[in-house]
């Protein structure tokens with residue numbers, strides 16, 4: 001073989017390998033978003049790093065994030081920064097679910113979503129609300145399963161565009177609609193929904209009573225609302241510094257203005273007028289650990305870290321994406337520790353009814 005042929009062969013092998021490493025490798029749910037597409041959502045690429053620093057500045061002045069009016073902007077910035085990385089490394093459903101032996105992560109995710117809508121007793125054609133819908137993974141599973149019309153709301157405009165594109169691609173745009181807005185003041189009529197749900201989203205509200213009251217307002221009397229809440233459990237001890245570190249780590253890596261204890265959830269629901277029909281921590285055994293998926297992904301996260309660093313260095317990914325990825329890397333560890341110690345659950349389920357007056 002002459003040297004030119006040898007060089008071409010080596011370049012082909014190295015190039016092919018690199019292409020597979022960057023674009024091809026990954027589980028089924030990761031396909032669709034490649035590392036080459038990582039962006040800062042609606043933020044222009046030169047401002048990603050600044051916005052990441054701005055996100056952290058909220059935690060330097062913790063009182064800031066207690067101000068109701070500042071929280072939506074802080075959450076919006078967070079989702080501009082993380083949405084692409086979530087889709088690339090997790091899929092279109094931005095939540096956890098208990099592991100199910102013999103089922104893939106994708107199947108376990110879908111089952112967790114279907115459980116929610118099954119609790120709502122909705123009929124085909126009913127109109128239901130998804131408060132904090134992300135890029136619509138749950139919305140599409142729920143619409144396909146129940147044949148209900150789902151209207152999602154998210155504070156993040158980039159997610160609205162992503163969700164609409166996914167709905168269309170899945171052929172579900174006639175059942176699914178998405179609007180950009182704040183779930184603390186929704187652009188919907190009183191008593192207009194036949195049911196409502198939120199999956200790991202209301203934890204972003206500075207005051208849970210405000211989002212519950214708003215969801216209550218738009219629901220028809222007699223209809224049901226189910227939420228999967230992020231909470232601390234009875235195992236959490238505020239005097240224990242390890243516990244405190246884990247919870248602070250979870251709050252900071254997930255744009256949370258402050259985690260609530262699970263006893264507060266039904267109290268708040270009753271305060272806004274709901275009847276509490278059922279409460280259950282879906283993370284409790286015999287449910288299998290929801291954090292197994294995070295732990296099992298560790299090698300892939302290292303690979304992702306290398307990839308994101310190289311892509312930023314080459315100028316393909318915007319500056320700042322490496323920092324965001326690193327923040328999520330650290331968060332994954334805090335979340336796993338929250339699961340291992342049992343002090344935290346991301347799936348405290350509450351089912352409520354708006355009474356018929």
Ligand SMILES: C=C(CC[C@@H](C)[C@H]1CC[C@H]2C3=CC[C@H]4[C@H](C)[C@@H](O)CC[C@]4(C)[C@H]3CC[C@]12C)C(C)C
Nearest residue numbers: 085086089090094095200254301304328329331332
């Ligand atoms: C409900 C919320 C989000 C929950 C989860 C969907 C996300 C929480 C932590 C995220 C991730 C952590 C590690 C990332 C990894 C380093 C990267 O290489 C690929 C993406 C991750 C796995 C990422 C995916 C989404 C999470 C699991 C909150 C915000 C209320």
Ligand SMILES: C[S@@+](CC[C@H](N)C(=O)[O-])C[C@H]1O[C@@H](n2cnc3c(N)ncnc32)[C@H](O)[C@@H]1O
Nearest residue numbers: 093094095132133134154155182183199201204
């Ligand atoms: C972790 S994601 C979950 C998304 C979706 N439920 C899922 O499981 O894929 C939280 C969602 O809540 C939305 N959210 C947070 N605060 C909000 C607010 N004030 N108004 C509207 N949406 C909000 C975010 O934009 C994001 O879409």
